[in-house]
Amino acid sequence: MNFSEIQINAASESAAMGIQKHIPKIDSFAKSFSGRTGTPYNGVALPIFSNVSGVNKYENLLTTGNSSLYSDKYCPGEALQGTVINLDKLYTKSYALTDYEVGSSDNLYLADGARAMAEQISLEIANTIFTTTLSTTDILAANNYSLSADSKSKKAAFAGLFGAAANAGANPYDCVVAVDAPTFSTLLETLGDSCIYGGPEAVRNGVVPGLYGFRNVVVAPALPSGVKGFIIPWESIGIVNRYNKPAVDGYEATFASTDPHTGFTIGYRVYEDRCKGLAIMAADCLWGVKLIQPSKIVRIVA
Numbered sequence: 001m002n003f004s005e006i007q008i009n010a011a012s013e014s015a016a017m018g019i020q021k022h023i024p025k026i027d028s029f030a031k032s033f034s035g036r037t038g039t040p041y042n043g044v045a046l047p048i049f050s051n052v053s054g055v056n057k058y059e060n061l062l063t064t065g066n067s068s069l070y071s072d073k074y075c076p077g078e079a080l081q082g083t084v085i086n087l088d089k090l091y092t093k094s095y096a097l098t099d100y101e102v103g104s105s106d107n108l109y110l111a112d113g114a115r116a117m118a119e120q121i122s123l124e125i126a127n128t129i130f131t132t133t134l135s136t137t138d139i140l141a142a143n144n145y146s147l148s149a150d151s152k153s154k155k156a157a158f159a160g161l162f163g164a165a166a167n168a169g170a171n172p173y174d175c176v177v178a179v180d181a182p183t184f185s186t187l188l189e190t191l192g193d194s195c196i197y198g199g200p201e202a203v204r205n206g207v208v209p210g211l212y213g214f215r216n217v218v219v220a221p222a223l224p225s226g227v228k229g230f231i232i233p234w235e236s237i238g239i240v241n242r243y244n245k246p247a248v249d250g251y252e253a254t255f256a257s258t259d260p261h262t263g264f265t266i267g268y269r270v271y272e273d274r275c276k277g278l279a280i281m282a283a284d285c286l287w288g289v290k291l292i293q294p295s296k297i298v299r300i301v302a
Contacts, residue, residue, distance in 0.1 A: 003253045003270070007110055014111040015257035015266060015283075018118030022126045023264045024207060025218040028176040030235040030292065032085075033263035035256060038242025038286055043084035046238045048292060085238045085290045091124055093117040094282035096273070110270070110281070117283035118257065118266050127222045129239065129289055130178060134232075135224040138294035143168045146301050147183070147228060155190045161231060161300070162212055170233035170296040172213055178220040179229030179300065187217065231298035237291055243267050244286035 027033075032044050058073060095113050145164040147157040165172040179187065187208075208217040220229065243256045243265045253270040266285045273280055291297075 011114040015114035018115040022122040035258040044240040174234040229300035
């Protein structure tokens, strides 16, 4: 089984399109995606620019004898916070093809299979982040925001998300609102024609940039039971990803596909099971996730 460079390049490009279907919905969070090679269980250091101490102010500098003219203005600076996120998750997907399937597919199986596996792996990663990671009890019950409280109108309920983020100590302009599909549909209904705000991305990608002052409003593929969505501040969740380079020689083909917009990378390997007469395509993604500032996340409920 031999693959040309053109076939492998086509498969890599096709896989990138599969990544772009779901990863942009989590790309607005704090992250470190990279095509560089990583090792399972190693940690990725992620800086956190929390701006806890604010800024230093020097005023009336022209006043004679003002001591601020000679003060230490630039150092030492605020200590940079950070965390280490382990690359402790490896998600894989594979297909086994018989002689008939390989012979009748005109070699398109490489590109089509790469894209299909990228979509499935990236969807499962998004599901894990929105359901398992965000189901933690570390998100304060006091930060719950009800879309139906006090008989709010639909527009007033969604507009109130801005204040809910600020009350939780987050900067709404740096927050992403992630809601389920029915809630997103209701939100679009309040805007009239969905193309009035956010352009066709609202329908095509499930992303509305800048709505109500937020960084993005996105459709979450899955959410914990009873939850309509979350307000997620920048740098409240750390997500990291690295290429899991095969350590074994002898594969028929190995390659990686990296989304040029986010840097998110999925690795591929193709090999033969000669005893069974199968061509096997496998994809994997090495990644990790960690809640960094859960107290600033707002849970949206009915």
